[in-house]
Amino acid sequence: MQKNAYFRSLTIPLLLLLPQLAITVVFFYWPASQAVWQSFLLEDAFGTSTQFVWFENYQSLFADPGYFKALRNTAVFSTFVCVFSLSIALLFAVMADRQIRGAEIYKTLLIWPYAVAPAIAGVLWIFMFDPSLGMLARGLQSLGIAWNPRLNGNDAMTLVILAATWKQISYNFLFFLAGLQSIPKSVIEAAVIDGARPMRRFWTIIFPLLSPTTFFLLVVNIVYVFFDTFGIIDTVTGGGPAGATETLVYKVYSDGKGGSNLGGSAAQSVILLVMVIAMTAVQFRFIERKVNY
Amino acid sequence: MAQVTLSSVKKVYAGGVEAVKGVSFDIPDGGFCVLVGPSGCGKSTLLRMVAGLETISSGEVSISGRVVNQIEPADRDIAMVFQNYALYPHMSVYDNMAYGLRNRGTPKDEIEKRVKEAARILAIEGLLERRPRQLSGGQRQRVAMGRAIVRKPQVFLFDEPLSNLDAKLRVQMRVEIKKLQRALGVTAIYVTHDQVEAMTLSDKLVVMNGGQVEQIGVPAEVYRKPASRFVATFIGSPPMNLLPAAIDGPGIVALGDALLEARDLKQNLASGTKVEVGLRPEDIEIASEGQAGALPFDVEFIEELGATQLFHGKLAGQPFVMQAATGDVAAEARRLWISVDPDRVHVFDAQSGIRLGRE
Numbered sequence: 001m002q003k004n005a006y007f008r009s010l011t012i013p014l015l016l017l018l019p020q021l022a023i024t025v026v027f028f029y030w031p032a033s034q035a036v037w038q039s040f041l042l043e044d045a046f047g048t049s050t051q052f053v054w055f056e057n058y059q060s061l062f063a064d065p066g067y068f069k070a071l072r073n074t075a076v077f078s079t080f081v082c083v084f085s086l087s088i089a090l091l092f093a094v095m096a097d098r099q100i101r102g103a104e105i106y107k108t109l110l111i112w113p114y115a116v117a118p119a120i121a122g123v124l125w126i127f128m129f130d131p132s133l134g135m136l137a138r139g140l141q142s143l144g145i146a147w148n149p150r151l152n153g154n155d156a157m158t159l160v161i162l163a164a165t166w167k168q169i170s171y172n173f174l175f176f177l178a179g180l181q182s183i184p185k186s187v188i189e190a191a192v193i194d195g196a197r198p199m200r201r202f203w204t205i206i207f208p209l210l211s212p213t214t215f216f217l218l219v220v221n222i223v224y225v226f227f228d229t230f231g232i233i234d235t236v237t238g239g240g241p242a243g244a245t246e247t248l249v250y251k252v253y254s255d256g257k258g259g260s261n262l263g264g265s266a267a268q269s270v271i272l273l274v275m276v277i278a279m280t281a282v283q284f285r286f287i288e289r290k291v292n293y
Numbered sequence: 294m295a296q297v298t299l300s301s302v303k304k305v306y307a308g309g310v311e312a313v314k315g316v317s318f319d320i321p322d323g324g325f326c327v328l329v330g331p332s333g334c335g336k337s338t339l340l341r342m343v344a345g346l347e348t349i350s351s352g353e354v355s356i357s358g359r360v361v362n363q364i365e366p367a368d369r370d371i372a373m374v375f376q377n378y379a380l381y382p383h384m385s386v387y388d389n390m391a392y393g394l395r396n397r398g399t400p401k402d403e404i405e406k407r408v409k410e411a412a413r414i415l416a417i418e419g420l421l422e423r424r425p426r427q428l429s430g431g432q433r434q435r436v437a438m439g440r441a442i443v444r445k446p447q448v449f450l451f452d453e454p455l456s457n458l459d460a461k462l463r464v465q466m467r468v469e470i471k472k473l474q475r476a477l478g479v480t481a482i483y484v485t486h487d488q489v490e491a492m493t494l495s496d497k498l499v500v501m502n503g504g505q506v507e508q509i510g511v512p513a514e515v516y517r518k519p520a521s522r523f524v525a526t527f528i529g530s531p532p533m534n535l536l537p538a539a540i541d542g543p544g545i546v547a548l549g550d551a552l553l554e555a556r557d558l559k560q561n562l563a564s565g566t567k568v569e570v571g572l573r574p575e576d577i578e579i580a581s582e583g584q585a586g587a588l589p590f591d592v593e594f595i596e597e598l599g600a601t602q603l604f605h606g607k608l609a610g611q612p613f614v615m616q617a618a619t620g621d622v623a624a625e626a627r628r629l630w631i632s633v634d635p636d637r638v639h640v641f642d643a644q645s646g647i648r649l650g651r652e
Contacts, residue, residue, distance in 0.1 A: 186379035189346050194393035194440070195367035204392070208383045 032273060038266035057267040066243065067251070067268070074247040077161060078225035084165040086217060089172030090210075094202070096173075097180040107177070114170035118231025125163040126236055149237065153244025156237045160245050163236055164229045171224075172217050179213035180206070219283040223276060248272055295357050295370075295447035295480045296322050297343065302352035304338050304504075312338045314504040315352065320482065320497060325474055327483045327495035331527070335504040337452055340484045344373050344450050356448060367396075372441035373450040376457060378433045380425040380440075386412075387421040390439045404443075411439040414473070431462045438470070442477065449474065451483040455490065467493060488528050492516065500524045518557070518639075522646030525571045525639055531603060533571045536611045537643065540566040546640060549609035551588045555638035559649040568649060571639035574603065574616040580632040587630040590615065595624060604629070 007013050042053040061067050096106055113121070128136045131148045140147040149155040183206060191205045207214075230249050233239060239246035239254055246254065249272060256265030297320040304313040313335040320326040328336040341347040343354055345366030353360050361369045372393075380389050387408055394404045412418045415435040425433055434454065441449055451470070455463045471494055474481050485491055491498055492512045500507045500515060500523075508520035519525035519533075526532045540562045541547040546555055548570060555570070562568075580587035588608060596603040597619070604615040604622065608631075615631065622629065640649045 184377065184379065186375040186377055187381060189344075189366075190373070190375060190379040190440075191381070191392070192346070193344060193366045193371065193373050194444075195396040196392070197367075197396075200396065205381060211383075 035266045035269050035273070038262060039270045040263075041266075042263050053263070057263040061264055061267050061271075066246075069243060070246050070248050070251040073157070073243075073245060074226065074249075076157065077164070077229070077245070077247055078222055080161045081164045081168065081225045081229075082218060082221045084161070085168040085172055085221060086214065088165070089169045089217075090176050090214075092169070092173050093176035093180055094206075096177055110173050111170050113167055114174075116167065118167065118228060119235045121163055121167045122232040122235030125159060125166070125232075129159050129162075149241075151241055153241055156241055156245045160229070160233050160236050163232045164225060167232070168221060168224055172221065175213055175217055176210065179210045183209050215286060216283070219279055222279060226272065226276065296320065297326075297448055297480055297482065298353075298355045298358075299339075299343070300353050300355075302339065302342060302354060303350045304335070304342060304347060305350040312504055313342070316501075316506050317352075318497075318499060318506065318509050320480055323478045323480055324496055325471070325481045325483065325494055326497040326499060327485060327491045328499045328501060329485055329488060329491035329527070330501035330507075332486060334501040336484045336486075336501050339501070340450055340452055340482055343448070343482060344371055345369055370447040371450055372444050372446040372448075373452065374434075374437045374441050374454045376453040378425075378437040378454075378457075380433060380436055382425050384424075385421065386417065386423050386425070386428070386436050386439075389425070389436055390443050393440065393444050407443045407445075408439075411443045414442070414476075415439050430458050431466065434458065434466055438473065442473070447480065449479050449481040451481065453485055454483075456485070456487070463490075470494065488530065492528065498528075500527060502527075518648070518650065519571070520648050522569060522571070522641045525641065525648075529573055529575075531574050531614055531616065533573050533639070534608070534611075534613050535641075536570045536572070536609060536613070538568050538570040538640075540564055540568060544635075546570055546638070548588065551609065552586070553588070553633070553638055554586060554635040555640050556635040557638075557650045558640050559651060562649065567643035569641045569643050569646070571641060572613075572633055573637065574614045576633055576637040577615040577617070577631050578633065579617070579622060580630045582630045584630065584632065586632050588632065590629045590631050592627055592629060 039057050040052055040054060042051045042056060043049070092110060096103055096110070116124075126134075128134045129147070129149060131137050131141075131150060137147050146152075147155055149159045187205065187209075188201065191201045196204060226247070227249050229247070230253065233245055233247060233250050234253075237245040239250045248268065252265050252268045252272065255261045255268065299319065300317045301315045302313060302317070303311070303315050305311050316335075316339060318326075328339060330336050338347060342349050343356075345361065345364065349362050353362060355361060356369060356371070381392065384392065390408045390411060391404050394407065399407075408421070409418070412421060415438060417432060417435050417439060420428060420432060420436070425436065428436065437454070454470070455466055458466060467490055470483075483490075483494055485494075491500075495512055497509065498512045498515050499509050502523050508515055508524045510518075515524060515528055519528060522535065526535065536548055538546045538548045538553070541552055542564060543560060544555060544558050546553050546558070546568060553570065590604075590606055590608045590613060592604050592606040594605050596605065600619060601616050602619050602622070602624075604617065606613055606615075615629075641647065642649055
């Protein structure tokens with residue numbers, strides 16, 4: 001039996017697909033292929049001559065300790081941001097799910113940070129934690145903690161992690177809340193009658209039932225940390241001090257724009273492209289298989 | 294000994310809505326009590342208060358003589374079967390049944406013994422490794438029952454457990470639930486809006502309407518002597534005919550021009566008192582024209598039910614339904630003369646709808 005409606009000719013389906021294809025080609029395939037092409041080229045500092053060098057850009061990239069440092073920074077940065085933003089958002093969502101009165105206000109307020117542009121979010125955190133102006137920085141200093149993200153790499157990393165986490169909590173919160181609300185109430189009640197106390201109920205029933213949401217968010221968060229945190233890093237630390245907060249995507253920018261190493265920068269973005277394709281592929285595979293039980 | 298006692302149980306929601314308006318009854322040990330009523334009558338709320346899933350606004354619920362108002366659901370020694378089964382979707386059938394025992398720290402070999410035993414009783418031994426989504430509706434229902442019986446609770450609570458099943462399976466599961474409850478001897482409270490389920494399952498039937506109990510009794514009694522107009526029309530299928538009438542004398546009601554004898558009728562009612570007469574479609578007998586007490590019934594159309602036929606038409610100018618075994622009455626008949634056993638004539642107060650029976 002034919003289940004799906006279908007078109008007899010190809011013209012209409014192609015016409016319907018055209019806008020989407022056009023957008024994908026113009027904004028994705030074309031720049032991506034440019035990047036791939038660029039990654040095989042070597043250009044001199046003044047842009048006067050260009051030479052095709054095969055994989056030389058990639059070779060010099062893998063010989064560069066700065067690249068591995070950026071890789072390590074990215075790993076640290078993304079691990080902390082994902083763990084913090086997911087767990088805090090989950091905690092908030094569980095609270096919001098329980099609360100009945102004023103829940104709407106609570107939810108609305110929690111969603112706001114998501115609407116703040118990354119650069120603005122960065123500026124907010126600079127103000128709060130600026131070693132000479134920031135209220136919170138002063139607080140830390142008065143506690144005897146030597147806080148200076150301008151000089152101390154770890155402090156700078158902490159600061160960008162905080163800012164990036166803060167901004168992502170809203171998004172995760174929304175998804176977790178929707179996930180919690182889609183768990184049938186009777187399943188929770190059955191667990192109550194089955195004698196599961198709240199903590200046990202959470203870990204044996206609610207958390208496993210949320211796992212599709214958690215997994216989806218994990219991938220989305222990794223992609224967020226890899227790419228969308230550029231604005232935060234640029235405003236808060238500019239990758240410094242001494243490259244302590246330079247992530248992979250920031251290095252693409254600083255090498256290409258600041259270092260005028262267009263070929264190397266393109267090679268890095270090609271590697272990032274491969275990474276994100278891999279992550280998305282993993283996500284699709286899992287969503288198809290595991291997510292519906 | 295698990296006797297369940299409810300005394301003046303009330304549920305008032307924030308905002309002042311009274312869902313349950315003071316309900317009292319008790320269920321003896323091993324009894325099967327069915328709460329039946331239309332949706333919104335408070336039957337589920339009442340069950341959930343016994344379970345501990347809703348707080349009790351006032352009154353007391355006690356199980357085996359222990360007041361459980363302030364006791365957690367887990368500690369009330371009850372098990373509940375939900376309408377949508379509420380199985381844990383991420384656990385195997387085995388784990389679904391074992392979950393409650395594990396939470397209580399039952400030793401592993403004991404859990405295995407009990408789960409295997411329950412699976413054997415319910416004939417789901419082959420499904421223990423499966424996930425709920427791989428099961429049919431009937432199988433899920435069995436797992437939900439299994440989850441209840443492994444715990445060996447004092448009371449089973451059923452919240453419309455069969456309403457998600459198709460008609461055939463429903464009849465089958467109904468019989469199985471009854472058998473199982475008998476075999477285990479566990480007190481049961483069962484909520485349904487289906488009067489057939491209510492009649493067949495219960496030894497104690499509680500008919501509810503608008504947050505109040507309309508009648509409590511054994512099913513046969515509720516059927517034979519409905520305490521109110523509401524119960525009369527709710528229990529029995531097709532529903533009882535109700536006709537406006539007036540008292541004519543002791544034990545006699547006037548239906549328009551015709552007179553009808555009613556044996557269970559309150560004495561000393563003034564002549565002319567407005568009442569409603571209830572006649573069950575299945576209690577109608579065919580009489581002959583001119584026979585004493587025969588009423589004229591004008592047939593308009595006939596519904597075929599296979600073994601029986603429903604004759605729709607007018608009696609004393611009011612819509613009326615009569616049931617007869619197929620072939621007993623000529624299908625082309627336009628006017629029939631009917632009579633009713635005086636023991637099967639129900640009379641209700643026209644205003645309050647309360648049965649006007651002998652004390």
